[in-house]
Amino acid sequence: MPYYIGDVVKSHEALIARTPEKFESSGVKVMQEVEVTGIDYKGGWVEISRGERKFFDVLVFATGAKVVTPEIEGINQPGVFFLRNLEDAIAIKKWIKDQGVKRAVILGGGFIGLEMAESLRTAGMQVTILHRDNLPAKRWNPEFSHWMRDTLHEKGVEFVPRINVTGIGKEETGNLRVQTTEGDWEAEIVIIATGVRPEVSLARSIGVNIGKTGAIAVDFGQRTSLINVYAVGDCSEVFHRVSKKWVNFPLGDIANKQGRVAGRNIGGRPLVFEGIVGAQSFRLFDLECAATGLSEKEAEEAGFSPISTIVWGSATAKALGRRRLGLQLIADRSSGKLLGAQAVGLAGAVGRINALSVALWSGMNLDQIGYLDFAYAPPFGPAWDIVHVAAQTLKRMI
Numbered sequence: 001m002p003y004y005i006g007d008v009v010k011s012h013e014a015l016i017a018r019t020p021e022k023f024e025s026s027g028v029k030v031m032q033e034v035e036v037t038g039i040d041y042k043g044g045w046v047e048i049s050r051g052e053r054k055f056f057d058v059l060v061f062a063t064g065a066k067v068v069t070p071e072i073e074g075i076n077q078p079g080v081f082f083l084r085n086l087e088d089a090i091a092i093k094k095w096i097k098d099q100g101v102k103r104a105v106i107l108g109g110g111f112i113g114l115e116m117a118e119s120l121r122t123a124g125m126q127v128t129i130l131h132r133d134n135l136p137a138k139r140w141n142p143e144f145s146h147w148m149r150d151t152l153h154e155k156g157v158e159f160v161p162r163i164n165v166t167g168i169g170k171e172e173t174g175n176l177r178v179q180t181t182e183g184d185w186e187a188e189i190v191i192i193a194t195g196v197r198p199e200v201s202l203a204r205s206i207g208v209n210i211g212k213t214g215a216i217a218v219d220f221g222q223r224t225s226l227i228n229v230y231a232v233g234d235c236s237e238v239f240h241r242v243s244k245k246w247v248n249f250p251l252g253d254i255a256n257k258q259g260r261v262a263g264r265n266i267g268g269r270p271l272v273f274e275g276i277v278g279a280q281s282f283r284l285f286d287l288e289c290a291a292t293g294l295s296e297k298e299a300e301e302a303g304f305s306p307i308s309t310i311v312w313g314s315a316t317a318k319a320l321g322r323r324r325l326g327l328q329l330i331a332d333r334s335s336g337k338l339l340g341a342q343a344v345g346l347a348g349a350v351g352r353i354n355a356l357s358v359a360l361w362s363g364m365n366l367d368q369i370g371y372l373d374f375a376y377a378p379p380f381g382p383a384w385d386i387v388h389v390a391a392q393t394l395k396r397m398i
């Protein structure tokens, strides 16, 4: 969606994975612009916004997540947008075009705020990110977040840390004025990217168990606590294979897998969803940013005794020029097993994190990772890849 808003992707149709017609052709009836307003679980029906009842044998909650709306005066006025779905993206792009937007303020420096900043800046706008914390992308190690912040500045995006937005007013010119504890910013558009939380109100209303995370508790087949009721995607929990805890991890690839698993189980071809290791990536201008597993802090919270190192290297062999790449590995001090990894680089970060996700999935230790068989050729890295170097370095520290 950010790339559509920034006009890198020209048409919103390119973002539609499957049209209602395509669904219909495979026997799935799609009712659009309909909201489920109530559920009678015992009666086996849902009430929809047109006042109709729809009967079910099996019910699947795929209600996603809702945006966290900060309590800021003036947040509900034209020109202030949340970005959650394609309709939001279409509305934002239209506003930018119709109003000839030149200045944008983004509230929140998480991965969505950062992706939006890149897109709007690339489309020629003056962009400011107002962020509550010190550095962008909270999940990442501060060394990597510093690089992200410096990249924002190099590309002409203003990043303002440690700031509280107190209100959004309107100028006589019609422009928006974002008021903060550190002064005001004027803009023609304000985008709120301050996070999401699972949408579970309907599930709660029929007594489905909600987990500690605030998302719907499920088993490894996506079944909820009620018979014939399933939950998938951002509204549900998922098993984290490293922390061994049920977590809420609102990402699209996980939602896709959970949906498939629930469908298989409902359809009588049983399938188990074995969980996640927490892999995630995004791009920020020239930077690839990726992470998997647990951060050092998360590892501590999960009861491990973590140790970590950051290694700086290159995504290519030295003779082919340097493409800066940083990798952090986090391991358990007592077992030497990998617990997590993060990488930021001008190339090669996502590939390495994907490889390390597989290592995490199979419970590898640093000795094994230090000698993993990777495809070596100079354009893609040195013979001793940064993954080998980091694993061997960390092993020596234990």
Ligand SMILES: Cc1cc2nc3c(=O)[nH]c(=O)nc-3n(C[C@H](O)[C@H](O)[C@H](O)COP(=O)(O)OP(=O)(O)OC[C@H]3O[C@@H](n4cnc5c(N)ncnc54)[C@H](O)[C@@H]3O)c2cc1C
Residues within 6 Å of the ligand: 001, 002, 034, 035, 036, 037, 062, 063, 064, 065, 083, 084, 085, 112, 199, 202, 232, 233, 234, 235, 250, 251, 252, 253, 254, 255, 281
């Ligand atoms: C800007 C942006 C960028 C993202 N980038 C990435 C990325 O790069 N990689 C990644 O893995 N993930 C990404 N995500 C997250 C990803 O989009 C979500 O994880 C994914 O869409 C979740 O799918 P879902 O089906 O669970 O929920 P959703 O896609 O949110 O769908 C839930 C649907 O249920 C509907 N609904 C809710 N309640 C009712 C009701 N009562 N009646 C009827 N309908 C209802 C909602 O309107 C919504 O259409 C991004 C998200 C955003 C906003």
